[in-house]
């Protein structure tokens with residue numbers, strides 16, 4: 600009889616979290632940006648980091664991308680421990696993680712297609728100047744990603760001629776050039792109007808579902824977080840104050856947590872201004 604039993608170690612590997620943050624602290628001088636942060640994210644999960652300005656969302660995302668080193672604690676991403684990895688290992692790991700930003704970070708005077716192609720630079724040797732410096736196969740892939748985000752017709756326009764929502768969709772296509780396993784998004788819709796925000800967030804979710812992507816995304820807006828994420832992680836002054844599946848979290852529940860935070864700290868005005876209140 601064939602032994603089809605799965606060993607306990609295989610089970611552990613199959614369900615091991617893709618991201619594991621353990622007791623991470625980050626100090627910038629005397630300013631503690633992250634304090635004893637624990638976070639575990641499973642493959643395919645869509646996690647929203649929610650919190651006031653300065654609560655540590657960007658700092659945490661930058662740690663997940665290996666751009667910051669924790670003062671204490673450990674971070675493991677895609678089965679690799681970041682703390683202690685060599686620069687070469689970190690570069691290789693970062694090639695498997697896509698990142699998008701509030702300000703899109705496109706090169707304005709370049710065409711949309713060239714901007715998308717720059718997403719493949721980590722896999723190429725040496726700099727590339729102009730479209731024709733990229734192999735045809737990559738140009739075809741880039742056009743495919745532009746089609747996926749609905750912007751094939753804009754491929755040869757200057758990136759800075761596009762609307763904010765379109766530019767963020769170009770940034771998503773650029774991230775897809777890395778064929779990422781994880782997508783990190785740092786307030787991707789903070790600069791966009793509500794309609795473009797909804798489109799961009801829906802697109803990220805669809806692409807994540809298509810590709811089995813794991814997503815960690817910082818947001819300011821409670822409503823959007825509840826509609827969009829599988830799970831909400833709330834940060835305040837660098838500490839995790841909430842970690843709950845969105846299915847178990849009502850708007851009032853989320854607000855109650857922020858009210859408690861506000862009551863403790865007198866941050867009502869800040870909450871109101873940030874749209875959380």
Ligand SMILES: Nc1ncnc2c1ncn2[C@@H]1O[C@H](COP(=O)(O)OP(=O)(O)OP(=O)(O)O)[C@@H](O)[C@H]1O
Pocket residue numbers: 627630631632650651652653654655656657658659
């Ligand atoms: N490079 C840095 N040097 C010094 N302090 C920093 C640095 N990066 C972040 N900080 C500080 O760390 C804290 C957390 O900042 P962070 O940008 O992570 O917050 P955030 O929640 O992303 O805010 P926002 O929503 O405004 O982007 C803040 O006090 C910030 O001033």
